[in-house]
Amino acid sequence: MTAAAPFPLVEVSGAPSERGKAHGEQARGRIHASVALYAAQLERFGFGDSDVERFGGMFLPRLRQWAPDLVEEMEGIAAGADVGLPSILLVNARTEILQLAKREKGISDDQPDGCTGAVILPEATRAGRLIHGQNWDWNAECAETSIVLRVRREEGPDLITFTEAGGLARSGFNSAGIGITANYLESDRDYRTIGIPLPFIRRRVLEAKHFAHAIKVVATTPKSCSNNMMLSTAEGFAVDIECAPDEVFPIYPDKELIVHANHWQSPVALSKLRETGLSDVPDSLYRDYRVRRHLAARHGDITVDDLKEALFDDFAAPFSVCRPAIREGGGNLSATVAMIVFEPASSIMEIAPLPAENRTFTRYELTMDEAVIEKAKKR
Numbered sequence: 001m002t003a004a005a006p007f008p009l010v011e012v013s014g015a016p017s018e019r020g021k022a023h024g025e026q027a028r029g030r031i032h033a034s035v036a037l038y039a040a041q042l043e044r045f046g047f048g049d050s051d052v053e054r055f056g057g058m059f060l061p062r063l064r065q066w067a068p069d070l071v072e073e074m075e076g077i078a079a080g081a082d083v084g085l086p087s088i089l090l091v092n093a094r095t096e097i098l099q100l101a102k103r104e105k106g107i108s109d110d111q112p113d114g115c116t117g118a119v120i121l122p123e124a125t126r127a128g129r130l131i132h133g134q135n136w137d138w139n140a141e142c143a144e145t146s147i148v149l150r151v152r153r154e155e156g157p158d159l160i161t162f163t164e165a166g167g168l169a170r171s172g173f174n175s176a177g178i179g180i181t182a183n184y185l186e187s188d189r190d191y192r193t194i195g196i197p198l199p200f201i202r203r204r205v206l207e208a209k210h211f212a213h214a215i216k217v218v219a220t221t222p223k224s225c226s227n228n229m230m231l232s233t234a235e236g237f238a239v240d241i242e243c244a245p246d247e248v249f250p251i252y253p254d255k256e257l258i259v260h261a262n263h264w265q266s267p268v269a270l271s272k273l274r275e276t277g278l279s280d281v282p283d284s285l286y287r288d289y290r291v292r293r294h295l296a297a298r299h300g301d302i303t304v305d306d307l308k309e310a311l312f313d314d315f316a317a318p319f320s321v322c323r324p325a326i327r328e329g330g331g332n333l334s335a336t337v338a339m340i341v342f343e344p345a346s347s348i349m350e351i352a353p354l355p356a357e358n359r360t361f362t363r364y365e366l367t368m369d370e371a372v373i374e375k376a377k378k379r
Helices: 016-026 028-044 049-066 068-081 085-092 094-105 140-144 198-206 211-220 267-272 284-296 304-311 370-378
Strands: 009-013 114-120 131-139 146-152 159-164 171-174 178-184 227-233 237-244 247-251 257-260 333-343 348-353 362-365
Touching (some): 016 068, 028 068, 028 094, 114 227, 114 304, 131 178, 131 304, 178 198, 198 227, 211 227, 211 237, 247 267, 284 304, 304 333
Parallel strands (some): 009 146
Antiparallel strands (some): 131 333, 146 159, 171 178, 348 362
16 A cells, blocks of 8 residues: 555535536546446456446436435536446445345455444533544555545535545535444345445435434435444434344433444344344454443543544454454455544544554544534533
């Protein structure tokens, strides 16, 4: 890997097609690299260009019904980047498409999309402001194919999100103070049906004007696979939602903290479905414990730097909270690609690429609605 460089900021505005075209033009090189990364993985499994279109076609009709504006935005990205729509859909549905491809060929997973995330409520922080963040573990190459996307919207809140180039959303917050991060989960209910790919759900969360609407999107949208989504509001609350494709299980803050890695925690969920991911992420069982213990020791005085320090934890390296680049059994180079920490009431997101070897953060900002800031002050 080359030395970690800051993730470029891509700013877009206007109608969906205009936003998409600007995204595609500004991030063209990274989009091409992102598409090539996943096309190469599919090729390794024995699939070609026609299969990229075939897999994307499983999702596109439903997406045109569920989110025609986001399809229009993807079409704009494709035009701006000079690639086909199936390539942009591959980036936005890569979790689902790669898994469907592996299942079609009977290939076992060799690199799940891991993460360790945390939300600290204002009562537990020094400044009295909510803090939210995560480590994203995935292909190390994504340090060179990801961006920070800032979207100026006329029809709702502005948003800022760390995402793969060509992607609609991953982790971030909006000007209404609503934030999201997400973690890989697996269950025996996965891929029985075709649902809405995860980045589309995350993007809709970041477009929500109200926290209740963000929760509704996560709780009611049918999915192809399991996933864990942490939702927060700058007004001072958070909820973790463990999602099966057809059912969700909320987890509430414990002592003003939520910490989650990549295994199911809800007793209700575990009584109703079977955990199938731990064979790939056994380290999940100690990663969330390590972060929770570090934060709990600072309760009432937690700062953004404390969350960073918890996420830098290297216990049991290389399978640690902060993961250095390692070669997986299937040949993939895996790492903590980015550490993302944000404090919405302060309008700030900070990101460090490849944090196991780089502790330099770049600051990105999003102007917040004044009413949100006032509510955060009064809570």
